[in-house]
Amino acid sequence: MTRKQKLLDKVKRNVRNTPLRDFEALIKAYGHIEEGSKHPKTIIGNHTMPYKRENPIKSCYVKELLDIIDSL
Numbered sequence: 001m002t003r004k005q006k007l008l009d010k011v012k013r014n015v016r017n018t019p020l021r022d023f024e025a026l027i028k029a030y031g032h033i034e035e036g037s038k039h040p041k042t043i044i045g046n047h048t049m050p051y052k053r054e055n056p057i058k059s060c061y062v063k064e065l066l067d068i069i070d071s072l
Helices: 004-013 019-032 057-072
Strands: 032-034 041-044 049-051
Touching: 004 019, 004 057, 019 032, 019 041, 019 057, 041 057, 049 057
Parallel strands: none
Antiparallel strands: 032 041, 041 049
């Protein structure tokens, strides 16, 4: 297994209590983070998703990110 796949599996197992560092590492593995005015934006392919930096990250953001990654 690659490091990217291990991180993806770790986040999928723990959607409700994902640390911010794991969430952002997963974003950087598949795309990049664009710093905005209030909230950063995730850019993966042609998908853009703003999120709020909290620790742990809210599960709605994690689920949306996983949906974007699955659609690739």
